[in-house]
Amino acid sequence: MTSKLIRTLEAKRVVPLVQSDDVGTALKISEALLAGGLDVLEVVLRTDAALDCLEAIAKEFPEAHIGAGTVLSADQCKEVIHRGAGFIVSPGLDEKSVSVANDANIPLLPGIATATELQQAWNWGLRTVKFFPASLSGGPKMLKALSSVFRDVRFMPTGGVNPANLNEYLAVPAVLACGGSWLTPKDAIEKGDFKVLTQLAEDAIKIASA
Numbered sequence: 001m002t003s004k005l006i007r008t009l010e011a012k013r014v015v016p017l018v019q020s021d022d023v024g025t026a027l028k029i030s031e032a033l034l035a036g037g038l039d040v041l042e043v044v045l046r047t048d049a050a051l052d053c054l055e056a057i058a059k060e061f062p063e064a065h066i067g068a069g070t071v072l073s074a075d076q077c078k079e080v081i082h083r084g085a086g087f088i089v090s091p092g093l094d095e096k097s098v099s100v101a102n103d104a105n106i107p108l109l110p111g112i113a114t115a116t117e118l119q120q121a122w123n124w125g126l127r128t129v130k131f132f133p134a135s136l137s138g139g140p141k142m143l144k145a146l147s148s149v150f151r152d153v154r155f156m157p158t159g160g161v162n163p164a165n166l167n168e169y170l171a172v173p174a175v176l177a178c179g180g181s182w183l184t185p186k187d188a189i190e191k192g193d194f195k196v197l198t199q200l201a202e203d204a205i206k207i208a209s210a
């Protein structure tokens with residue numbers, strides 16, 4: 001993983017998920033999060049418009065770090081790289097995706113939830129992974145156990161992270177940053193209340209820097 005992305009993740013410590021079926025809305029979501037100080041965004045491939053949203057956000061906010069999430073295959077990796085993703089996040093491990101990302105020199109964080117999966121990722125040369133679904137896979141205690149064995153691995157826990165437990169995850173030294181959808185609540189987005197997102201971003205930064 002490029003050290004530039006690691007440095008950015010270390011500085012912000014929170015990665016919001018951007019999900020929308022409309023490019024205009026995705027741009028407003030991104031603008032609101034950037035206004036709140038979060039400039040690493042993960043655009044998830046969970047809507048038909050996700051690739052267009054990714055491309056539009058990457059073009060509109062070139063100074064931000066725009067990645068693609070929920071990337072499930074090597075073909076999707078190629079597509080998100082083509083659309084401007086600066087990093088890739090997957091829910092699980094896929095060797096072909098790892099090799100596409102390596103060839104393109106784009107950091108990929110695959111999801112792992114067990115020691116066996118992490119050992120597989122480690123043997124493919126990966127040292128930064130997503131821990132998913134974090135809360136159901138043992139939370140901060142599991143991260144401590146994994147990091148005591150895999151001493152050179154950094155984690156991005158995602159799945160069940162929220163303002164109430166963010167601190168606990170970030171207190172684990174091996175945790176680089178946490179990802180989550182709590183920063184982009186559906187109801188506020190549907191109401192067009194993007195100020196809520198800016199406030200949540202500011203609050204998350206406060207918690208992370210406390």
Ligand code: 3PG
Nearest residue numbers: 158159160161180181182
């Ligand atoms: C992910 O894709 O990383 C998770 O679905 C996010 O989980 P959360 O909605 O619990 O934050």
